[in-house]
Amino acid sequence: MSEAITPEIVKSHGLSEAEYARVIEIMGRQPNRTELGIFSVMWSEHCSYKSSKKWLKTLPTTAPWVICGPGENAGVIDIGQGLACIFKMESHNHPSFIEPYQGAATGVGGILRDVFTMGARPIANLNALRFGAPDHPKTRHLVAGVVAGIGGYGNCVGVPTVGGECNFHPAYNGNILVNAMTVGLAPADRIFYSAAAGVGNPVVYVGSKTGRDGIHGATMASAEFSADAEEKRPTVQVGDPFTEKLLIEACLELMATDAIVAIQDMGAAGLTSSSFEMASKGGLGIEMDLDRVPMRETGMTAYEIMLSESQERMLMVLKPGREDVARAVFEKWELDFAIVGHLTASGRMVLKRHGQVVADLPIDPLAKASPEYDRPWVMPKKAQPLDPLEVPALPALKALRTLLATPDLCSKRWIWEQYDHMVMGDTVARPGGDAAVVRLHGSNRALALTCDVTPRYCQADPYEGGKQAVAEAWRNLSAVGAKPMAVTDNLNFGNPEKPEIMGQIVEAIRGMGEACKALDFPVVSGNVSLYNETNGKAILPTPAIGAVGLLEDLERRAGIAFESAGLSILLVGETKGWLGASLYLREVVGREEGAPPPVDLALEKKNGEFVRKMIAANRIAACHDVADGGLLVAVAEMAMAGGIGATLLPSREVLLHAWAFGEDQGRYLIAASKANARAILTEADRANVKVETIGETGGDVLALSGGQAVSLIDLVAIHESWLPNFMAAPDRNA
């Protein structure tokens, strides 16, 4: 036990010299290796948010409908009629790069646990994926593995994967992003929290056995990648979705009784962070006998038991005398159940192994004294606006064909067909639209779900990009007719110790915060993933936003498909033809430059509320927000979805290529019958919302009035074929 802790050992645990000095100060002596391990995971970036905490505090987190904001396992909002919606998004970037199938699978498992820990039955999964350039030798292998892993886990657990997004960019070549989101439902008066209570109450371990997997995953997620990352393979955990399914059922069954005082899943840093968090939040101590922890392997040390990241495990505090009730439930589901310790009044964590005390540390000083840094940052250099006149104008429909076959705009069917998106029998709007719509079981209400961010905007201007990510998520929900309720964020950035990266973080959070405030769209949960760099090269700043909206009546919603001919096509919002940072510029012209389109939050709100009102009034046959690729891409998506063409009348004021492909924000396309279109225009006038008629549905081509046309069958073929063709191409380097 009295092994000397050398500077090398400290360094290998990812603690700085200053941090180690704090450790000695708190302990009043040199820690042993187990204790050092516990400090290192608790103070890792992943668990402590030490670089981002200062800035995360600036985000708006409250609203009358917020039941529980950030700080618990997931965020909770009140959705009426006695129901709460519990949701969160979390990254599993590094593990997925090293072993894509298991990395992605365990990412899904972890986020599911965060949600059902709080008493919710998970009802939907989403994911936001970023991969490297398609021609990078690892990309195909990573796409195949990540998608199969997400499907393999979610499909088996029986929670539908209903939506998400997927981009490709060379900045992710060495650092892919796998952000998974789970949404669950619980009775609003039966939410479970993690704060322990009641000295003497039993601490119970349930779920799978503990093995040596994933030791130091939390510190791995908090360090930059180097080229030897692939050597770190053994730290990747293996998921067991069947056990997760049993764990969901068993926990929900036990939660229906009154046996549980507090519950916490064992995520990153396993038993260490779960026990610490429960005790720390309850202001108590905890004593555990590690011999009682169910183990899969022999000869495990206290260090290994405390730091293992074996999956599908939970820790709970039970009411005294309820052990047998709980044991019976877990035995029914054939899961391990062990009373591993009890709560104490000491405020210390005391661990025993083979009858000896192997660790004895104070809980509060360790948890509360976790470092919080005000890291130096510099204001990011923001790209300058680009005049459309400086951007070459290529034939519009030819450019459209190019855009629809690009990795970012092509159909992602190849991905979502590998996900069971229909299990549970409530998926009303399947993947492919603006937001997925999942019915609240047995009712006529539904949740609308989406996730969004535009990393190229964030790169060009983190502040506008942060604003835009929130605004676009809000817009996606509005476009199906849902009232946007709240947000979860997953902030993916490079190394925060570099002032320019820290500047991106600060500015993106500022933009997000402003948008959330203006749109009444609080952040209720989130996750930060930093150090997404390989050999010093950072990813694009990627603050992914997951969002939830509420539809009060399924009959009053909109999809994106043109479902009949002869409808008027209306455009809501201002079109100036903003081509800076657009996909047209990048994919058709081959330039990545210019400031991203600014978001006018007041206009955003006005336009969205107008659209929602029109949907609620049943005046709208189809609706789609105008986003990546601009107006013509959005019209093409609506036409392809419904198999009905359109003829458009281009603007006379804006250059054709800027009109067709500009990415001005706050815009929606609407299809409506002639009578409804007239009513909408009148209402818009009254509400001072800019709405103009830009064309009409019909035929089997997409045409620009007075000239070019392209057949819909052609567009569908182009749009659907890029991804399957890419994935079917022979591997050069699996």
Add this chain to the structure above:
Amino acid sequence: MQAAVIVFPGSNCDRDVAVSLAHIMGRPPLMVWHRDAQLPKVDLVVVPGGFSYGDYLRSGAMAAHSPILRSVKEAAAKGTRVLGICNGFQILTEAGLLPGALMRNRGLKFVCKDVHLSVLRADTDFTRRYRKHQVIRIPIAHADGNFFADDDTLERIEDNGQVAFRYVDEAGNLDDRANPNGSARAIAGLYNETATVLGLMPHPERLADPALGGTDGVPMFESLLEALS
């Protein structure tokens, strides 16, 4: 009529099919836990989709040897109607209630999408509310749905009229591109010799509600209700 749904720990379409049964038949099914050795007396047993015991060895292999399946086999032998959907179909073949086996999809991937099926017989208790050769749209969601049987078995089941559904295109034509998993002879569903047991990979319960985008699954449940009432 009374139906029962078998619930394995990894079943995940048990609720979905129970909703359809309750809605269409006007009476909720009994949910029978996998460890119950005895099946209650019912007219119809549904073995639902999911991953029974995790399906780590082979889809449905462990479930086929569970105590409840022994009881289902006994009931089937006495003529109780048995419907196996997706994992249920895999379990019924593993248990020997239906011939053949369901292997990994030809494309090696899990596939969730709507497919078109041709109804080959409209004279069974499962399909009397469909028309013969009617083309219906029903979703699939599986990784192991590639039906295999040796040539003799295939000839025999064709001759006996045991093929219930084939994968076809929207117009009802056989087309290899419409076969989502590489199944032999595009077989999507299969009866036993007496047409009292049906197994199929597609999920009729997933398109039995207009809010979910289709109702082509409804006639199967209506057929059973009509036949067994």
Add this chain to the structure above:
Amino acid sequence: MKAKVHVTLKNGVLDPQGKAVGHALESLGFQGVGDVRVGKYIEIELAETDPAKAKAAVTDMGKQLLANTVIENFTVEIV
């Protein structure tokens, strides 16, 4: 003692996984790769000390559960 069980697809049963592995090997440039078949390998710890009895028991396990004899063959080795 320990039983080692190899489960393989029967000859004549199409093996899509084997085919995919074969393609992958070819595209990696390995020459002369013929038919590839993917199977399963299962290890079972046994209390039984008599090899003949152990083999009989594991053979029974193979028929009942470990292999689906409609599509698979298996071999048992006792060590």
